[in-house]
Amino acid sequence: MKIRILLISANPKDTSGLRIDKEFREIQETLDKGNYRRGFIVISRSAIREQDLRELLISKKPHIIHFSGHSEKNGIYVEDDYGNSKFISNLGLANLIFATKSIHCVILNSCFSEDIAKSLTNHIPYVIGMESTIADELALAFSKGFYTYLSHNYNFEKAFYYGNNAIDLASDKKKHFRSLNIKPKEPHKSIAKIFIGNKNLSILLYNFLSSKITLAVPILTMLIIIPLYFWHDYIERTGCPDTQIAIHEELDLDKEVFKIEPGNYQIGKLGKSLRVINIKGFLMDRYEVTNKQYLKYIEKIRQTESLPSDWINEKPAPHLMMFPVSQVSWEDADKYCKSLGKRLPTAEEWEIACLKNEKKSNYHCSSLSSVGSYFSNTVPEIFNLNDNLSEWTQSLYPLQDSSSSKTTILKGGNYQGGYEQCSTEAGITNEAAELFIGFRCVSDQS
The missing domain is CATH 3.40.50.1460 (Rossmann fold)
Structure with missing residues (x-):
């Protein structure tokens, strides 16, 4: 945003x-x-x-x-x-x-x-x-x-x-x-x-009820304005009016994972980079890490030096709790995942998850949306992999020179730049904490 x-x-x-x-x-x-x-x-x-x-x-x-x-x-x-x-x-x-x-x-x-x-x-x-x-x-x-x-x-x-x-x-x-x-x-x-x-909505009511015009007019006006108020609030929470949301705040998002089976997978673009790799199975978080989850982590570690800069008074705005957290550096994202016994995905793992989910993740909106937003009739297994925020991986960029690179691969499109192919990769410095970057965690299958 x-x-x-x-x-x-x-x-x-x-x-x-x-x-x-x-x-x-x-x-x-x-x-x-x-x-x-x-x-x-x-x-x-x-x-x-x-x-x-x-x-x-x-x-x-x-x-x-x-x-x-x-x-x-x-x-x-x-x-x-x-x-x-x-x-x-x-x-x-x-x-x-x-x-x-x-x-x-x-x-x-x-x-x-x-x-x-x-x-x-x-x-x-x-x-x-x-x-x-x-x-x-x-x-x-x-x-x-x-x-x-x-x-x-x-x-x-x-x-x-x-x-x-x-x-x-x-x-x-x-x-x-x-x-x-x-x-x-x-x-x-x-x-x-x-x-x-x-x-507070009460100021809206106060302004009308305390005015000198007749009581009938403010009552009629409120019947029109209050539904519009809540509709506007819904749009702010979801980002787009024509999306559905498969999530509620009571859900324990840390436990919401999707299993990727071990095996051989074809990744990359047609041509030179197209290749088959073998991976161990892993569990990927179905949702991006939210402001609410990250706030809970920050309160636990009592560290406020690197908070997202759009938080106010060291907290996200109440209506943004279920939105994905952004402006978190690679190091802070890595620490968050490790605090849960997880890790950031590799670029290959992210791409495989994206390919398995691609037909169900055709949602895109020009504004940031709450996690769990989707546009298709079929509920995706992994939400917002390629539309809400671009996401950190643990893979260095470029892959063929990972020993000397200090730049990390960023995967996925975002609400600012639009949809990207699952194979698309961008390199960005680990210190970056941008408005268009978020993350999710993975864990190894036991």
Whole structure:
């Protein structure tokens, strides 16, 4: 899953001039230098109007919204059709964005935006606002620091610390700034503040029932919106509306395996690489390792240095628990499998399993899906081998020079790049922890 960042700005002609173009350019350049630069999609819009914001939220479904411009305690300023300022109140802004379920974080890089940030915490997990006025150069410093960290690790709290530290370093009056107001141990004061909230369907009901319009209208509206809400939630969990799911959360996925019998198997492509090999039998996990399984492992070993960067507050989002874990390096994937008495499959084992399952695994969707998703009428023995995420193997690349290579063979297509032949191989460094890479384990038959 690529992280969509929506950069929006407004600098109406009846307000003081800001260097927002420079800030957005610096953000893009900062992201381009990060380890996960291919994991971000940046959408930038200036001279934003209220209707523009509404359309962008619906069409782009951003994970991060970054606003730069003018604001005061009660709301932000956008532009009208003539370039003049138009005020959107805190409540108006909340009502604009509360239905966009994809949003993880909102950054209000504008003056006096702390109260606006607080008003959004019932809707958004992380909201960052400024306590008082903030100069152009300090707003730019915060953005560079924040996105520098985010481009390497998808953790908003730590990215906030980096952004606020950048303010400290750029400011001539360091005593007026501090890091974060949610941790009591921090002793000094700050312009930038971060607030941790949540998203809850109850806010939808509250907004309608507390309005001044008649009770009949909100009740009728809820009868329409609530089914749509749960349908949208289903789409987020499954990835595609036309798939089936052969899994439930109570299933012990570690014990769900498929047996590959020992024997001779033909692998490779027609021509030079086509060959017959003999393998011992093995048991392959039917499902990719999920966020839920990996979280259980992380909590057991108490090691958080190399968490997937799209986890928030050291945990995956609740609705992504049954999605395959990604952004795990080869070494960490290998350690996970070994902790269960298993191992990563060889490239040959993976290909044999794929060939035996190919006619039943014709599912492909352009978005990441929960494990166990399938498209055909026949339930496959092994799920998502060649469509959801590409998968680690234990085979070095190239095979004929494995003694000197430090690159591992990656097998299978993924939701970003599409379907691949079972024989297709790609080489990637062991340290890679990409959004399109997952893994599953195998064990030897006893």
